Amino acid sequence: MYETIELTKQGRIGYLKLNRPQAMNAMSGKMMKELADCFESLLADSTLQVLIIHGEGRAFSAGGDIKEMMDPENPMDIDLVMKDISRLAKSLYTLPQITVAAIHGASAGLGFSMALACDHIIAEENSKLAMNFIGIGLVPDGGGHFFMKERVGVPKAKQLIWSGQILKAHDSLAKGLIDEVTAEGLALEHAETYAEQALQSPVKARLASKHILHQLKVSELEQVLEMEAAAQSAMRKSADHLEGIQAFVEKRKPEFHGK
Template sequence: MYETIELTKQGRTGYLKLNRPQAMNAMNGKMMKELGDCFESLHQEDSLQVLILHGEGRAFSAGGDIKEMMDPDNPMDIDHVMQDVTRLAKALYTLPQITIASINGAAAGLAFSMALACDHVIAEENSKLAMNFIGIGLVPDGGGHFFMKERVGVPKAKQLIWSGQILKAHDALAKGLIEEVTAEGRAMEFAEAYASQSLQSPIRAKLASKQILHQSKTEELAKVLEMEAAAQSAMRKSSDHLEGIQAFVEKRKPVFKGN
């Protein structure tokens, strides 16, 4: 059904796997569209009460696919892509399931926004977590501003977004960005334990509380996503963004000039 992701179901638990391991599950246009489609379809899945998000191979996801961004023959249509990013963030945040992010390796950029949108985030101790859009002259998308602010407040969200700092799992836990840290290779085991614990609890009451808390915020999220899309479109045309991705590819320090 999908080319870049895989959805499987076991009883009341769903597993959504990011499945481009050859590219560290980097999110190309196709994956963003498929994630939007999948999250929207899960709103009709009454039989599922828990969803575990994870990545195939050695990373959760390296974030947006920079190679596709730079492809001169088939350049990424940023405005079209942002429509899918908006869809996936809205649909994920309002899912009628308890969502668990199981992170190994990297969770960067859009993938980190997506993880932060989940109800419970588990990361292996050596994983690298980064809201690192600033390094290529972009702003967070996928609701990154909203989810960061929800978890740590505006002042800390600004500092984290502006620094683009790569955090180890224990740093992210100390800052309140994630809920659990595990040893290497054990994130999925802990995710399944949390899923099992959730399913043995009064989960309908938990899901009702989730809906009450999230429903009051969906209008704000929609506004943030609209502003992110407009800002991202503008930043994609900036000289600093072009310099940022060029420097990334050439593995050198970028020289930004503020335009």
């Protein structure tokens, strides 16, 4: 059904696997659309009560696919992509399931925004987590501003977004960005344990509380997504972004001039 992701169901638990291992699950335009479609389909799925999101291969997700952004023959249509990213973020945030991110390897950029949107975040101790859009002259998208602010508050969110720092799992836990750290190779297993424990609890009550807390914030998330889309479109045309991308490809330090 999907080319870049895989959805499987085992009883009341769903598994959503990011499945572009050859690209460290970097998000192509197709993957963003498929994720948005998948999350929207789960909005009406009453058979699942927990959804575990994880990555195939060496990473959870390295973020947006920079090679696709740079493709001169078939450039990414940023305005179309931002619509899919907004659908993805809103539907993930409002899912009627408990969402669990099981992170190994890298979770960066949009891949980190998506993880932060989940109800419970588990990361393996050597994983690298980064809201690193600033490195290529962009702003967080996928609701990154909203989800980071929800987790750590505005002042810390600003510092983390502005620094674009790559954090290890224990640093992320100390900053309140994630909920649990596991040994290497155990994130998915711990996610399954968490899911089983949730299903043994009065999970309908848990989901009702999630609904109440999240519905209060949906209009704010929608506003953030609109502003992110407008800002990202503008940043994509900036000299700093072009320099950031060029430096990334050439593996050198970028020289930004605030333009």
